Amino acid sequence: MSQNFRIENVGLINKDKKLCFKFNGKKYFGYEGDTLASALLANGVHLVGRSFKYHRPRGFFGAGVDEPYAIVQLYRNNETEPNIKATEQELFEGLEAKSVNCWPSVNFDIGAINNFLKIFLPAGFYYKTFMWPKSFWYRIYEPFIRKAAGLGVASIKHDKERYEHKYEHCDLLIAGSGPSGLSSAYAAAKNGAKVILAEDKPRFGGSLLTSDVNIGNQSGKEWAEGIIAELKTMPNVVVKNRSQIFGYYDHNMLVMSEKVSDHLPATKKYHPNKRLWYIRAKEVLISSGSIERPIVFGNNDTPGVMLSSAAKEYLKVYGVLVGRNPLIFTNNDSGYETAIEFKKHGVDPIVLDSRKNPESEIINEAKNIGINIKNSYVVVAAQGYKKVKSADIASISDDKKQLGKIENIQCDCICVSGFWTPTIHLASQSGNKTKFKEEIDAFIPGQSKQNERTLGAANGVFSLEETLKTSFAAGSELSKKITENDNEVLIPNVVEKKSSKHDKFWCVPLPEGKNYKRFLDFQNDVSVSDVEIALKEGYRSIEHVKRYTTLGMATDQGKTSNLNGLQLVSEIENKVVPAVGHTTFRPPYTPVSIGAIVGREIGKHSKPTRKSPMHAWHEKNNAVFVDAGVWLRPRYYKRGNENLFEGSKREAKNVRTNVGVCDVTTLGKIDIKGPDAAELLNRVYTNAWLKLPVGKARYGVMLREDGIVMDDGTTTRISENHYHMTTTTAQAANVLSHLEYYLQLVWPELNANVVSTTEQWAGAAIAGPKSRDLLQKLFPNSNVSNEGLPFMGYMEDDLYGVKARIFRISFSGELAYEINVESDNGNFMWEKIMEVGEEFKIQPYGTEALSTLRIEMGHVAGSELDGRTIPYDNALESLVSKKKDFIGKRSLQRTAFIADDRQRIVGVVPLDKKTSIPEGSHLVKDANAPLPNPKLGHISASCWSVEYDNPFSLAILKDGKNMIGEKLFVMSPLKNKVIPVEIVSSHYVDPKGERVRS
Amino acid sequence: MTLPIETHLLQACVSEPVKPVLDSVVTFGAGHFYVSQSDKGEMVMGGDLDGYNSYAQRGNLPTLQHVLTEGIAMMPFLSKLKMLRTWGGIMDMSMDGSPIIDKTHIEGLYLNCGWCYGGFKATPASGWTFAHTIAQDRVHELNAGYSLNRFSTGHLIDEKGLGTKTWIS
Amino acid sequence: MLYIKCPHCGMRPQIEFSYGGDASVKRPELNKDVSDQDWDDFVYNRKSLRGKHLELWQHISGCRQWIKVERDTSTHEISRTFKADEEVA
Structure with a gap:
């Protein structure tokens, strides 16, 4: 198809490189440097989609980030992405895009029937229209709304793209590369400041690319190119295009999303799709410019109605005419600039100016080149369904209330300019309280909140000369403060045409007898009448009006609609606009890819993985791993076709009959040193610690101040002032912080130091009746007899030349030892244990067997010490000292904690000795009682007892002390199980603890 | 208070x-x-x-x-x-992760607070029991557990077991 | 992300720290009788100030020191930071 609307020798695109693309299945071509929007417009395509609520035909309204309509489904490299703004998407070879919100096609859209039913979809339609009758909501209304809702289609495939994060510090971060961004960056760079200059578009220069101005002896565009070229050569400057600063967070942290690959047919190897920059800036200069705002009139959403600045940009940047018969509707001089550009390229525009007798250099120029200008004239309504065909226009009275006789004139586009709205989002996000500037009918930033300053059009300054002056000065001043350099930069002369005052006019009244839809928010289909209804129904706060009507809540976040919405509310409420106030600006300024926000921390990289030094051995020996926090631990070592149940049973049985070895490296280890180490332990643990001899270990329980058990473990006195504390794997980091808290803040007088040694030691537990024989073989020079190394004893020895610590402690309830060696020797230790242990039929065992062994012994672990139990609940009250004070002791006196029927740990056995009991099940007295069936307790841990060959569980049960022998029911609605059980002692195996002492 | x-x-x-x-x-x-x-x-x-x-x-x-x-x-x-x-x-954020729906020692002052970041699904029931508490100046059996003094007595309703570190979510 | 001046290490991003709550809470002395009210105030009751709030942070991925931070809870502005043993005037 030929490009009927492309003009020769104009624009910044590369006409030497043609690119083919498809839109709605049809083939077109454009050029390198086009956006999808400019390429479609060059081909005369104006109909791109359907609106959200009424499915009205929609075209292009803007040329960038403010675009409310032109949302497409993009297909790139066998992936699809919803909700892409055609005005932002750069063209690449093979691009494919489709319209959204239309079925069966954009030209014939069944949803458009809503347009004729619009009485059913007024403001607040989510909240009221579909409320009655109630049953209709689920059956009819909601499915209907849901089907109609949404824009594009989400791909449910995994995202193959890669996203990365970058962290930066800089002296000055400058948002926007228009005249103020360039001049402040240049001045700051010359002073040696570290500068980051960010531009969201592919091309630097902002308004200089399209405005007819001279700086020095160059055109604005040439000047911009020169500055950028020089900045790029400076080592202290980073300039980034395709990079949007979208959030201004606390303490001058800003976040920028850089599109690295979206303009390419596919992401290059080793390149990310997007890069997210977290930037901590000393100073921030916001030079984000302004966005033209529309004037509201009838059918102002018809394809072919667009912002006058967008029409100018399509012409000057892309060499595209958005129409051959344009009508320009303006309340200020900007419309004339667009008209002049049309005229220069052989197109005759008509200008309607709402003002009576405006005079300025620009208007004079327009008159001089013969542009047809109608003063005190407005567009009443656009005519045409899928494209503007003509416009109803009329003269308007000076008070803007009365329309003259309606005339219809032919046109193929309507370029509208309602003056400019400063882009104050970033300043507002920083916490800046904005203020209303009467002269421009818009908000500008007020007093700086963080180290931010807003310049140029974003600050409501529309004169180029003043913008350059203030921006050069700001760049110099702020950089001088940081670098203490003061290099003079000459501010160039500016030649620009002076403009006249704009007209405070934003909405064309309805002619009598006509009921045109006049849209404020184009994507969410919010019209003037919707806001009127909301106000009539009593919504006053602008935040409520926004939510009720959904004004400004579409994917453009109201960039073209917010201010007109405010004007309307202020007019109806008879308040000034600043009294109405605006809704809060929150990040992001423009939608940001969730993939980019998340970055590389996905899949296996979402959390760090910790492995013990013996991990490779476990892998080689068919370990099946389980996540224990961020650690990977062997759950069992699979033999042949064994499943978890069979394998763990075999391993646990072997511990009970021979000897097993378990990797316990993950246990938290804390070294405590100093003359007051014992005193610290005595305050932290519930039991007494002052008399523990050197070479002995002790089991301890520590509480939080609220009396709840925090953790348990053994601590060993290595030497006079040196203790080795172990914690559970899960609580290792918390316990260290806990100790540091008390040492640094509460009891700084204690002379003791703590440090984590978890990574320094590899640990192996050897457990079972043959463990002593094995230990003796491993350490032939030591006396490891019951007298030489008694229960809770400690010794040091040499394991084939490697220093080892040997603790006689037991979690399994069997005769057991724990050997620690320095981590680097972990694998050596493990292999030696396996080698020497062969004659004792040693087998490694994993966490599942470990659990089985501790459960049937009634030893508590994380599932009982769950942050809700006190020592008594865990049958640990004998460890609670009555004599001394310790952390949390005072809380143990509370009524609930000393109640006679306090919950307590018990054992649970199914009556049939066969049915496994699901963990988390509830215990009840009567399985058939009406709901809510009073819960007596819950199952904390379950296993298959290898000692008795039947299921066994631990439970925390109300009045557990007096429940032994009771018959109760276990209920698991999740697993649909009701199991009759008997309550037994939690010490199911070896209740007297003879084995560990044997 | x-x-x-x-x-x-x-x-x-x-x-x-x-x-x-x-x-x-x-x-x-x-x-x-x-x-x-x-x-x-x-x-x-x-x-x-x-x-x-x-x-x-x-x-x-x-x-x-x-x-x-x-x-x-x-x-x-x-x-x-x-x-x-x-x-x-x-x-x-309450100190055990559960709300407080109760009367207070100040006459005419009732509490329905500490909902942490949840509770929307409990809104109808909490509203109903709170209304009962206000109208009859006594707690309903369904909100009896959500008393203010449970922190003093130890009758905590701490489903996550995080205790007083409310900021750990 | 907050930017916190560790009195030992200098300016550091928030991710290096972990929060420790209201720093004005004082633990009752050991081995002394404490009334129920005083104990509840220590364990549970919080002023939860809007405005300047003295709070604890631990430089957990740095020097591991607990520090006191004076921060405005309505704006997140940090005015001063102190070492654990420094008096806050």
Whole structure:
């Protein structure tokens, strides 16, 4: 198809490189440097989609980030992405895009029937229209709304793209590369400041690319190119295009999303799709410019109605005419600039100016080149369904209330300019309280909140000369403060045409007898009448009006609609606009890819993985791993076709009959040193610690101040002032912080130091009746007899030349030892244990067997010490000292904690000795009682007892002390199980603890 | 009157609207993430607190980054969507993670607070029992457990077992 | 992300720290009788100030020191930071 609307020798695109693309299945071509929007417009395509609520035909309204309509489904490299703004998407070879919100096609859209039913979809339609009758909501209304809702289609495939994060510090971060961004960056760079200059578009220069101005002896565009070229050569400057600063967070942290690959047919190897920059800036200069705002009139959403600045940009940047018969509707001089550009390229525009007798250099120029200008004239309504065909226009009275006789004139586009709205989002996000500037009918930033300053059009300054002056000065001043350099930069002369005052006019009244839809928010289909209804129904706060009507809540976040919405509310409420106030600006300024926000921390990289030094051995020996926090631990070592149940049973049985070895490296280890180490332990643990001899270990329980058990473990006195504390794997980091808290803040007088040694030691537990024989073989020079190394004893020895610590402690309830060696020797230790242990039929065992062994012994672990139990609940009250004070002791006196029927740990056995009991099940007295069936307790841990060959569980049960022998029911609605059980002692195996002492 | 409550900051966000892909609320307990799709098509998502006392109603991106990381772990396709809007709310975090619905020692002053970052599904029942408490000046059996003095007596309702560190979510 | 001046290490991003709550809470002395009210105030009751709030942070991925931070809870502005043993005037 030929490009009927492309003009020769104009624009910044590369006409030497043609690119083919498809839109709605049809083939077109454009050029390198086009956006999808400019390429479609060059081909005369104006109909791109359907609106959200009424499915009205929609075209292009803007040329960038403010675009409310032109949302497409993009297909790139066998992936699809919803909700892409055609005005932002750069063209690449093979691009494919489709319209959204239309079925069966954009030209014939069944949803458009809503347009004729619009009485059913007024403001607040989510909240009221579909409320009655109630049953209709689920059956009819909601499915209907849901089907109609949404824009594009989400791909449910995994995202193959890669996203990365970058962290930066800089002296000055400058948002926007228009005249103020360039001049402040240049001045700051010359002073040696570290500068980051960010531009969201592919091309630097902002308004200089399209405005007819001279700086020095160059055109604005040439000047911009020169500055950028020089900045790029400076080592202290980073300039980034395709990079949007979208959030201004606390303490001058800003976040920028850089599109690295979206303009390419596919992401290059080793390149990310997007890069997210977290930037901590000393100073921030916001030079984000302004966005033209529309004037509201009838059918102002018809394809072919667009912002006058967008029409100018399509012409000057892309060499595209958005129409051959344009009508320009303006309340200020900007419309004339667009008209002049049309005229220069052989197109005759008509200008309607709402003002009576405006005079300025620009208007004079327009008159001089013969542009047809109608003063005190407005567009009443656009005519045409899928494209503007003509416009109803009329003269308007000076008070803007009365329309003259309606005339219809032919046109193929309507370029509208309602003056400019400063882009104050970033300043507002920083916490800046904005203020209303009467002269421009818009908000500008007020007093700086963080180290931010807003310049140029974003600050409501529309004169180029003043913008350059203030921006050069700001760049110099702020950089001088940081670098203490003061290099003079000459501010160039500016030649620009002076403009006249704009007209405070934003909405064309309805002619009598006509009921045109006049849209404020184009994507969410919010019209003037919707806001009127909301106000009539009593919504006053602008935040409520926004939510009720959904004004400004579409994917453009109201960039073209917010201010007109405010004007309307202020007019109806008879308040000034600043009294109405605006809704809060929150990040992001423009939608940001969730993939980019998340970055590389996905899949296996979402959390760090910790492995013990013996991990490779476990892998080689068919370990099946389980996540224990961020650690990977062997759950069992699979033999042949064994499943978890069979394998763990075999391993646990072997511990009970021979000897097993378990990797316990993950246990938290804390070294405590100093003359007051014992005193610290005595305050932290519930039991007494002052008399523990050197070479002995002790089991301890520590509480939080609220009396709840925090953790348990053994601590060993290595030497006079040196203790080795172990914690559970899960609580290792918390316990260290806990100790540091008390040492640094509460009891700084204690002379003791703590440090984590978890990574320094590899640990192996050897457990079972043959463990002593094995230990003796491993350490032939030591006396490891019951007298030489008694229960809770400690010794040091040499394991084939490697220093080892040997603790006689037991979690399994069997005769057991724990050997620690320095981590680097972990694998050596493990292999030696396996080698020497062969004659004792040693087998490694994993966490599942470990659990089985501790459960049937009634030893508590994380599932009982769950942050809700006190020592008594865990049958640990004998460890609670009555004599001394310790952390949390005072809380143990509370009524609930000393109640006679306090919950307590018990054992649970199914009556049939066969049915496994699901963990988390509830215990009840009567399985058939009406709901809510009073819960007596819950199952904390379950296993298959290898000692008795039947299921066994631990439970925390109300009045557990007096429940032994009771018959109760276990209920698991999740697993649909009701199991009759008997309550037994939690010490199911070896209740007297003879084995560990044997 | 000093309450066992701290004020914290919770952020949430919505994606751009897409055609229906999810027809129920899904929560990911281990990752602490929730998601549902609104009737407009936006995916509504949230999870962790920012983790320090705040009334500012503004949060920081690393928290949302973490929340969305958990989201992608559960539903990888979320990666291709775009985050449209975020906001930060004020959360009254009680010291055991459960609300307080009770009368007080001050005549005519009743409490219904400490809902932490949840409770929307309990709103009808809490409203009903609270109304009962106010109308009859005594607690209903359904809110009897949610008393203010449970912190003194130790009758805590701490489902997560996190205790008084309300900021750990 | 907050930017916190560790009195030992200098300016560091928030991710290096973990939060520790209201720093004005004082633990009752050991081995002394404490009334129920005083104990509840220590364990549970919080002023939860809007405005300047003295709070604890631990530089957990740095020097591991607990520090006191004076921060405005309505704006997140940090005015001063102190070492654990420094008097806050």
